[in-house]
Amino acid sequence: MTDTPDVALRREIVETCRKMNASGLNQGTAGNISVRNEAGFLVTPSSLPYDMMQPEDIVQMYFDGTYEGARRPSSEWRFHRDILAAREDINSVFHCHSVYATSLAVHHKTIPSFHYMTGIFGGTTIRCARYATYGTQELSDAALEALEGRTACLLGQHGQIALGKTLAQALYNAIEVETLSRLYVQALVLGEPPVLPDDEMERVIRQMKNMSYGRAPDLDGVNDTARKRA
Numbered sequence: 001m002t003d004t005p006d007v008a009l010r011r012e013i014v015e016t017c018r019k020m021n022a023s024g025l026n027q028g029t030a031g032n033i034s035v036r037n038e039a040g041f042l043v044t045p046s047s048l049p050y051d052m053m054q055p056e057d058i059v060q061m062y063f064d065g066t067y068e069g070a071r072r073p074s075s076e077w078r079f080h081r082d083i084l085a086a087r088e089d090i091n092s093v094f095h096c097h098s099v100y101a102t103s104l105a106v107h108h109k110t111i112p113s114f115h116y117m118t119g120i121f122g123g124t125t126i127r128c129a130r131y132a133t134y135g136t137q138e139l140s141d142a143a144l145e146a147l148e149g150r151t152a153c154l155l156g157q158h159g160q161i162a163l164g165k166t167l168a169q170a171l172y173n174a175i176e177v178e179t180l181s182r183l184y185v186q187a188l189v190l191g192e193p194p195v196l197p198d199d200e201m202e203r204v205i206r207q208m209k210n211m212s213y214g215r216a217p218d219l220d221g222v223n224d225t226a227r228k229r230a
């Protein structure tokens, strides 16, 4: 393959898939990843083990639901398409069945602001979307609703979705959802933990936006608590 920008993006998708498995976030062929490109979006193929996946296996999709390539696109292409179409702030969609997030999702639990880091996803909760069969338009509609104003959600009896401006940010968010889910599951052992009040979460979210908190690749010296020396 020649070294066009899309080849670089395809390689980055394959690398991100391998990182997802190496981090323990995912097992087997579950999960799928997409990233916007000029023609539409690139998405992982369906049911292909990540250690076998090559850049040319990544599928070019268009917003009308058609695709090009030797492989079939992920069965979840609908929610990748619908999220990328609806969210101009997002360029990458990441889906996996990570163990702790999925443990909460099988109970249809929304993650509350039991810890201030819940705010990094844009609100006071990480919602859990209602269950719908994998690969369906109903699942895509449920996911879009749960993602309103957020960069992550759980999928009832299924897994999680994390969004990012870049592939790296979507992976970071997926790991963060899993970390928070793990904390929440562990905290629930001692009973339902208290939640931070809405006005405190408003302050946290405002401060996170000002500081690009957890968004180091986006930082350009913006930090209202410390100034870089001239």
Ligand code: 13P
Residues within 6 Å of the ligand: 029, 030, 031, 032, 044, 045, 046, 047, 048, 073, 074, 075, 076, 134, 135
């Ligand atoms: P695909 O292999 O078709 O992407 O499906 C995996 C999955 O996680 C479905 O939700």
